Amino acid sequence: MTSMNDSIDPVARPARFGLFGRCLRTSMTGRVGFGLVMFVVIVAIFGPLLTPYAPKDQSAMYAVGANARPSADHWLGTDRLGYDILTQLLYGARTALVVGLGAVLISGCAGILIGGIAGYRGGWTDEVLMRFAEFFLVVPIFIIILAVVRVLSKAVTGTAFETMPYFNLTVIILMIGLFGWAPIARMTRGEFLRIKTLEFVQAARCGGQSGRQIVLSEILPNAFPSIVVLIALEIGGAILAEAMISFLGFGDPNAVSWGQMLYFNYQSLKIWPMASLAPGFMIFITVLGFNLLADGLSDAANPRARRR
């Protein structure tokens, strides 16, 4: 458009404090998102110190009763199961983060690996891997996860898995992770394909660097900003997916999950709205936090789209 554009790099420049620093410095949404995420992280780490109750303590049932209004003992009241709502919210943050980070750890590793191989190798490998990814991109993940959670809980009968604590939650995390790699793979592949043809990569080859070195030190660091954006989005997505699965009653009965709170309480919304609105709000701000963070990171990673 103008001659000024000539000076824009094909890949983002490194900044003083990295992508995160730039995100926090330049993007309002990034700052808000980071704040919300940090809030949830802090709640997850320190929350349990703030409550005298165990996560599955139903003793309120014998005292103030279920669906009790807020009191000095129960600041947000109790829910239909006689749990202290605040305690559930605090412990739910842990589950949410474990689900989000755990799922993305799996999908991120798989996605970067597969996308990286497809993008770097190209040709026939690329074709096969991307057809495969295409299948995963369009597959109705949610429906499959429901089926697998149910089917596995039946299939493990009598095996050692059955006695594994949080088996259902583990399965849900695994499934969300295993089905979430395709977008990351596609993004990684696109970035690899683009960066691979850039001249500094050819220069590295001319400089005698091996394929592994080129991928790890030349291509991957430059592809990373775009991937990080997607990863932040997927953390939010994974938390949302777990909430929906739990909401439909397929969650882990032994885990404290906001989705599960909603599942048990939304039928009595009219009696005691707090019990459903509070966990819903927590899911909302957590997912919002990661989405905003992704938005800010995306601004930071693509300076071309940044506000001038």
Add this chain to the structure above:
Amino acid sequence: MNASAQIERSDVISTDDVILAIEGLNVSLPAGMDRDHAVRDISVELRRGEILCVIGESGSGKSVMSNAVMGLLPPQLKPVAGRIVFDGRDLLTEPPEALRDLRGRAISMIFQDPLSALNPLMTVGDQIAGVMRAHGVGTAQTRRARALELVREVGLPDPELMLLQYPFRLSGGQRQRVMIAMALALEPQILIADEPTTALDVTTQAQILELIRDIQRRKGMSVMFVTHDFGVVSEIADRVLVMEKGHLVEAGTVQKVLTRPEHPYTQRLVAAVPRMRGDTREGMQGTPVVLKVENLRKVYRSGGGFLSKERRVVAVDDVSFELRKGRTLGVVGESGSGKSSLGKLLMKLIDCDGGRIILNGADVAAMPEAAFRPYRKTIQMVFQDPFASLNPRHTIGRILTAGPVTYGETPGVARAAARRYLDMVGLSASAFDRYPHEFSGGQRQRIGIARALMFDPQVIVADEAISALDVSIQAQILKLFADVQAETKVGLVFITHDLRVASQICDEVLVMHKGRVVESGPPAQIFLSPGDDYTRRLVAAIPGAEITLSHDGSPQP
């Protein structure tokens, strides 16, 4: 030869003839850029029936000025002072709707990249007719008839079919003709051409320049022609404006500016224009052969998958040559001639389909990567794009030392070497710890050369190593190549599309066309008495030949 050069051009034109007057134009830049104004205090008069060339290097503000006339400045660039008077009206204060009506009807514009400038989803016919439709001219039938007429007028083949084509199926020259047809649709009084031939091959460029010149004369249009190439200027211009960093530094007739530049910047610029030389460089005649290529061949295959036809493109076909130590081999050709593929084949960035590459006495053509690795040190490359050729995440030091360290050099020795070569390419040692984005394009290219030198190679392949640079920088880098070669006696394979550049630096030139070497020999033979038909056409198409065919370096139109 261009007939326009013979036309007598007068400096004296009455003010009635001024069709567009830019008076004291100031366009501000947003905060944080390296200067306040994109253009500052510019006054220009475009006269009826003339071709006014605006020349300047990148960042000189020439495009900003032409876009300001069209009212197409991006929102962050704002004209803050001055007037643009057309037809008694100030275009800067006209309401947007009136301005819109003028665009396309009274003032038209064509752009640099004809592919992205055309809508990929619409046929040529729809796009030409769309201009008329936008101004409510004619009916669907008459518009189509007019489009047909225009397509014929700009010399596109098979007009009927052409209207139904999509842009991506046309060649670069054809696309630019479509652009011109669109610009001409409503017989505008002014045509603004923003670097319209920069993306084109030299022979196509000659045709397009011819077309613009021809149409301008037939229609009596005024043309504002923005370019960075003095060759083009000499071909087409009546008058020339020279811009530097947003300022207008010199204006005058083409003869005056080219032959008697007054402003020091113009003088530098004109001096830096690559001249066609027909002489043969002295020295280094009997040195040993460092690179010998025999019958090299590369075929690209695409498609060939399930239910789709395989397409084969012979990129490099039976190419043979020898490069001696300290000598420079030029590879010239238009885009698609296979010259870049040849460069990549030499570097073994792509595998060849036949032939031999003898390096250090061994045939490396068929070697697997592992076996070739020790040979890599002897052949290095300098790349085209100074912005993409350095990893933005690595310091200059890391970029330079990574290669030698990979080959087992100790980091200390590599660092010392890096500092030495930085010095050789004219950069201070403080560059070592900085990142690429802190350097200008020319500086980056110097770093690229230093990187190639780190291995003490016997051969450097420079693939269009200067074509992305401004003219003045080009000259510096060319000089650097010459100096480096003199010092290190490295053999240089210099791939370029610019015949003038090749004529300056090469000891021998290969002319490539459709993958084949059509002619080879010393520059004198190639440029002064080309034997091959294609070479002849190529040489004839070099713009500004009349001002450059001299031996003493001073322009002689």
Add this chain to the structure above:
Amino acid sequence: MSNNQPTRREFLQRVGIGAAAMTVPTVIWSPAHAAEPHFKIYLTIFNNQQTRMIWTDLIGKNIAELGVEVVTSYVPPSEVISRRANETGATYTEGGFDMYSERIYYSTMMPLPDVLFSKAAFPPFGKNFYRVEDDILEQAMETYSSSPDPQKRAEALKTFEHRWYDIQPLHMVFYPEDVIAINPDLEGFDATTYNPVFFPRPENWTITSATGPDVSAAFACWQPPTTLVPMYSSGYNESNIFGPVYNSLMEYDSWETKKAVPALAESVTASEDGLVWTIKLREGVKWHSGEEFTADDVIYTWDTILDPAYASVQNSPLVSTFGSKEAYEKVSPYEIKVTLPKYSILFEGLVLTSISIMPKHAYASIGPEEFRKHTISTWTSGFTVTTSDGRTYEAKGAVGTGPWIPAGFDAMRKAYRMVKNPDYWKETTGNVTEFFVVNIQGADAVLSALKAGEIDAHDPMYDIGTLVSTIEEDWGKVLTFDSYKWQQTCLNLKHPVFGTGVDTPLGKQDPSRAAEAAVYVRQAISHAIPREQIIKNLIAGYGKPGTVPMPVTAEEYDHDYLKPIPYDLDLAKSLMEKAGYKYA
């Protein structure tokens, strides 16, 4: 080159791999009970009813208080069903079950051996999943089911109740009250739905606000039916729909009196010893097709149920009642003689009152493999019935003798529709002429439907008790009924701890006292069930604490002996100590 990859490092540092590292272990391995658990129970919870999920979970937590490790999981009912079908009494880890909870209701109007968990009610190849094996209980039930003398039967029941109360083979949690909200304009709802014998009787409904000749009424059922063939169903999701279409030989007149009166049978007389029965059928009763109802239809129905190829759920009680097809014969078109091999309470309690009679002329041509998929089972299409006099009748579902004629399944509304039978043999009192049964999921939704005037009543499974406070008078009238059902937690009585007791410390020490130790454990569990709190918090007080498998409102319930079992963890622990478990 420490600063060459700033983004990745910064990212990991700042967004909290640290948080993840701290969180993962704490969530995955949260501290369980510090002490070594006494034993481990897998508590399987049906995933289809939230209230039950909650209170079962609560019971699990309380059992855990006794030093038992309780592992809970939510599963579909079908999975528990297949787990408990294991004949060997396998525990959960062996593919069977340890403990789960369910609701039991009377499928007739009197206690029958199956609801009393009689071993005899389940054939040897069958699925006696509870395996209540206690000589005193068996003896009492044997006496009860095979004695024609009401006095003896009452005594046997009392013995049964006392013995059960003492050894607690399964734990009754509570006896729910049925809470039903109905359209305030609906009259005649009284006798509607408590168990499969009491399906809604819309022929007696009057919508007082309705004007004009066509009055429609709608009834919401909790779950969609699986099959509308009576002999395949023991649940009332189905009988809500097929009930109004068919008749049985006898029916109950009203909830008020709970008295069986003749229906398709005009009279039923028995010999002194209760072995020979003469059934006189009502004459002039017409099937919906116009065909005459005769003894052939009754014989056909019994024959079909007795034929194992049809795999009817009523096969086993009928086999144990009749023995074989020789037990009954047609005397005349309107008279059947039944000779029982021995007296069985099932004949009165089940065969006469809850077997719907199917039309031979319409159904006889349908093979066993087709029955479940046929229109008579789904009501989704039509089929043609040819009567003996050669006329044809287009059935849009089942063919019965009842007051309502099926008009098919309305796919758009997902509702079963039926219209009033103008030729019904019995006088009816209501003004409703069109009747819908619609499946609505969820208590909240069903009340919304009632508020919107889309339904007039619903079945009691919605558990609207806790929502009663949201019902306003102008759109909902809340009725409560005593229900002949209870909620219970089931134990695998072959379990080595609480079933046979061989793995208890006491049982290991002295194998002859193993059964006794198991009783202690079961009693401990019973005392760990917070029945009052469950009733108060989860069903809004609409219920009574449970003791034995006998509805608290039944006249057979011995209120003097069966006092509520208190929630007392200390008492429970002392019982566990009796079984040999130690507490610190």
Add this chain to the structure above:
Amino acid sequence: METGRYILRRLIYAAIMMLCTSAVIFFLINSLGNPVELMLAETPGVSQETVDLISAQYGLDKPLIQRYFIWIGDLLRLDFGTSITYNLPVGGMIWSWGLHSMQIQIPAIILSVAVAICAGTWAARRQHSRQDFTVMGTVLLGQSMPAFFLGIILIYIFSFVLGWFPSYGAISTRRLLWGSALFDGLWHMVLPVAMISMFNIATLTLLVRTNMIDTLRQDFIRTARASGLKEGEIIRRHALRMVMLPVITYVGLLLGLMLGTSPVTETVFTWPGLGALYVMAIQQLDYPLIMGISIVIAVMLILMTTLTDILYALIDPRVRLE
């Protein structure tokens, strides 16, 4: 010619995908056990002979691989078997329940696309302005809002507090709104459609905005401006066409998924759609129903993505000809 070959190639890919998917579904679900045992589990006193007899009636005594081909053959004749919990033919159920899913999904998709194009274009043309910030903020909120939470809030406000719209079901059982099934159906659709659209609108608006900004930066837009086209015309005739390409892909995916994406919506609104049916089928392990719905969703998805690809190719000549 080229277009024809392209379409043929896509269709053959689709067929291969369907075959693979069906095999996966069949062998996965059938590895879990004999459905007849489950069907009869509640029936006391059924002997093994009876189970075998009924299994044979259902053709379950044959080897798995043979049953797979029988199943495929049945599928081709649109015979999906019979549901264990409902005893209804699965094909008819999918059709009936699926129609209800489409009843809310299709209007929601149309609404989303319409709103998103307007909002996205509007925001893109005012990039970085206050209005753009507002739209983007709303979009981010909408994207982060869990669908079921939104549904619950909608029900609470519009159904419980205000009483404007029904909160369950697809149609009134008896009293139709204004006596018309059409109005009554629309009335029931309001809240579910609002809930589904919310997320789609957010995602699509983002998509439209990003692509519109990209497109408006393209050189051919500048050409159009330089040719004197009106701004509205540039948006409509030039930019939107480009922007529609990714939108079509996304909408194709939405259409493909519409039968399967809605278990949450349909659960919240007790809507008798395929999503809710699927959840029920899984909860009850109703094998024929799970297999039937899975295969229909998969086929629908493959078909829609294939159609999208073909449509894409028809709009963008570069795809079909290169």
